[in-house]
Amino acid sequence: MPRSFDLTRSAPGGAEPADVPLGGTRSQSVQRLQIGIGGVVLMVLLVGLASLIQDRTREVDRAASPAAAPTTEPTAAAPQNDPLVEAGVVPDLPEGPAPGPTQSPAPVPQQGAPNDPQQP
Numbered sequence: 001m002p003r004s005f006d007l008t009r010s011a012p013g014g015a016e017p018a019d020v021p022l023g024g025t026r027s028q029s030v031q032r033l034q035i036g037i038g039g040v041v042l043m044v045l046l047v048g049l050a051s052l053i054q055d056r057t058r059e060v061d062r063a064a065s066p067a068a069a070p071t072t073e074p075t076a077a078a079p080q081n082d083p084l085v086e087a088g089v090v091p092d093l094p095e096g097p098a099p100g101p102t103q104s105p106a107p108v109p110q111q112g113a114p115n116d117p118q119q120p
Contacts, residue, residue, distance in 0.1 A: 084090040 082090070
């Protein structure tokens with residue numbers, strides 16, 4: 001009957017594996033160390049480059065004029081062309097609001113109409 005929970009190190013019929021260090025060979029350790037140091041140096045260079053770019057943009061912003069002035073003289077605005085009006089599809093509408101009908105004030109009942117013969 002086989003033992004299912006055998007905690008002994010003896011394996012039936014197999015050779016025992018050789019002890020291999022967890023770090024691998026010396027050349028593998030040196031390679032991992034070189035890659036790690038290279039990564040740290042690369043990160044320091046990237047942070048330095050980002051800081052340099054940020055400082056340069058702040059310097060340019062300070063040197064820029066606060067309110068940019070126009071470089072050309074303003075000219076009168078050209079009238080807007082409306083191709084639908086020119087083709088006669090849409091009627092030409094006036095630019096301003098159309099004047100509404102003016103109303104005369106309503107007569108007050110005590111006064112009566114202005115030309116009323118019954119007025120005292």
